[in-house]
Amino acid sequence: MELYLIRHTETVVPKGICYGQADVDIKEPYLDIFEDIKKQLPHDAIVYSSPLQRCKKMAEFFSDNIIFDNRLKEMNFGNWELKAWNDIPLEEINPWMDNFVEVRVPNGESFEDLYQRVGEFYSEILQKNNNKVILFCHDGTIRSVLSLYHKTQLKDSFSLYKIQYGEIVKIIL
Template identity: 45%
Template sequence: MEVILVRHTTPNIAKGICYGQADIGATTTFEEEVSIILKKVPVNDTDITYYSSPLQRCKLLAEKLSSTVIFDNRLKELDFGDWELQKWNDIDKKELDVWMNDFVKTPAKNGESYIDLHNRTTDFLTELKAKNHQKVVLVTHAGVMRSLWAYTNNIPLEKSFELKLNYGDILSFHL
């Protein structure tokens, strides 16, 4: 099965804000960014199953790719809990340092750890394998993409952030 991962377009939020699962829409450059993605990703192909995070910034893009999108909460970005919508510079430095030193196992306060995200995304992938699709498109977030990329390429999670991803980036792999 071919899996195509598509990162959402630029979210409508100021730089420097923590926004994992906050439901943020897209910026005014959305249509311009989508036009580039549409040249690289199959659109409304009946042989492809389209999945997406239900968060607005993914949903808007997914609905441009297909009129039949399956939304799955396991494709959401990392839940940053109490840090959501705070400026990174305003988050308690001690808490942030603890998280930065072991972001794989340490959750943000009232949020989830990266291993939690990894467990839900690999659970999704295991379920996907059982469906025997030929090709799928997943519209999702950078954290999810890194998690799945690490899983399929046997990369330790702590090294997965070496994969740099821009808004609208596309990765693919075979299961």
């Protein structure tokens, strides 16, 4: 099976702002980037996407037949959504920075929570054993899949995997 993981393109959110499941848009112009991505992907694949608009727009450009799945959403940053990272109180952010894998964001998720829901989705698509699968998703989602695939520790995922906006990661399963 071929699995294509595509990270959405750059968002309209200014640098330094925390966003995860906030449904933010992508920067224009993006059609040329979408066209370039489309040329690199198989046209006979099963297409899944996060329902957040930054992924949904890409998926809809690529296909009319998309399965949207909430498990592909980015990490839920709870109370921190759309706040400047520098404005998050130190007593809240420091425990998370020390252990982002296990510590949950207030009213949000930990990286382990994200990993678990993405892992459930990943197991399901492996069982379906489709020939080619495309996922339009997010940085955290891709890091989770790569950690599952390579059997690496979550705490190492940010040093091991650098995923750029609009990047395609291909895995052969």
